[in-house]
Amino acid sequence: MVDDEANRFSARAARYARVGANIGGVAARMAGARLMGNNGRNGDHAAALSTALGGLKGPLMKVAQLMATIPDLLPPEFADELQKLQSDAPPMGAAFVRRRMVAELGPDWQSRFASFDLKPSAAASLGQVHQARAHDGEKLACKLQYPDMASAVEADLSQLDILFKLRRRMDNSIDSTQIAEEIGARIREELDYRHEAKNAALYQAMLGKSGLVRVPQLRPELSTQRLLTMQWLEGKKLLDYKGASLETRNDIGRAMFHAWWYPFSTFGVIHGDPHLGNYTVFEEDGVPRGINLLDYGCVRIFPAQFVNAVVDLYKGLRDDNQQQIAHAYEVWGFKNLRPDLIEVLNLWAKFIFGPLLDDRVRTIADGVKPSAYGRAEVYKVHQELKRKGPVLVPREFVFMDRAAIGLGGVFLHLDARLNFYQIFNEMIENFDVNTVAERQSSLLQQVGLQAAN
Helix, strand or coil: CHHHHHHHHHHHHHHHHHHHHHHHHHHHHHHHHHHCCCCCCHHHHHHHHHHHHCCCCCHHHHHHHHHHHCCCCCCHHHHHHHHHHHHCCCCCCHHHHHHHHHHHHCCCHHHHCCEECCCCCEECCCEEEEEEECCCCCEEEEEEECCCHHHHHHHHHHHHHHHHHHHHHHCCCEECHHHHHHHHHHHHHHCCHHHHHHHHHHHHHHHCCCCCEECCCECHHHCCCCEEEEECCCCEEHHHHCCCCHHHHHHHHHHHHHHHHHHHHHHCEEECCCCHHHEEEEEECCEEEEEEECCCCCEEECCHHHHHHHHHHHHHHHHCCHHHHHHHHHHHCCCCCCHHHHHHHHHHHHHHHHHHHCCCCECCCCCCCHHHCCHHHHHHHHHHHHHHCCEECCHHHHHHHHHHHHHHHHHHHHCCCECHHHHHHHHCCCCCHHHHHHHHHHHHHHHCCCCCC
């Protein structure tokens, strides 16, 4: 059995070694077709992408999760292949799970649980989740990291860096240098489950008493750097409520909005991975009451001044204050901005903030088909930057933008109809940058996390 497992690992390592050539080949074919004015057949490109990625895990799978979050963002062929990538990724077998648990908790690991299901209940990008039960009767979720993920992540990041460089050569309207740095920093953070445990404690402190959002309790005595054990939160998939009443969907939508914007506006903390798999809906007496927030690997802590700039940008757009808008972009980290470049950035900012700037009950998309959501804005921004750029995108922008788009994608699925303007303005009504800094400092000290930089 040991030899079989070793051989399986050798195959996995070899697969990671090949991913660079595979991904590079797909990118080159797609780029070549585009340069020749022939986009080719999406089915062919999608099949090539699927072949290149196969059952790989790691940061490449996280890209797939992000894309799958936004309905119809990609042609159907691509969306289908990316969904397969998530659902068909092969799990670790029972024999190897046992070996991994020995490595994390010692040879007597099974005695530390009343029961432990060797068959995974869910797959994550860097690990898989197993159900277990503690001796005190509590149901547990044990996230066990896949083997050799540190080297696999570095291999994937090196290939992503090559793709970023290729993109800059083909189209230098956006300088993605800091984007690559930010993605690398956050993905490497996710490898350390002790860090994720502190993130979960952070969210427990911020949202644990809200009533709208449930955060699982940690079991530190059953956790290590590559094993994270937390309370199992019962809930149903968010998509199960697509056909629910508008009142129910709106209640879930309010909880989602609170889970994302309250930590950011109050403490400068952002959950950077808002995809459907990270939420379930909890019920009481058969009635949906709020959401369970399940994953804390991708959390970003921002300096209070950056949070202040986000609020300033919103207020500047709301009140048409161009000086306030320009200053906000500078604090974000954008350099050498001319008035014409600010106008281009405003196109994207008005799309991101759009629902928050519109004082009426509406959906996120406001009548725009999901397949067209954001595409017109992206195209226009891209064309304008090609003429007026380039623009160096600051690293702080990366996960702020990613999370906002991902959250919008979740709302598209939910089809909630709310006055987002009213909800958001109530949230920032008493915003004070010094208060945010003080709250953040106290909270980070409490859970043992470093201050934002």
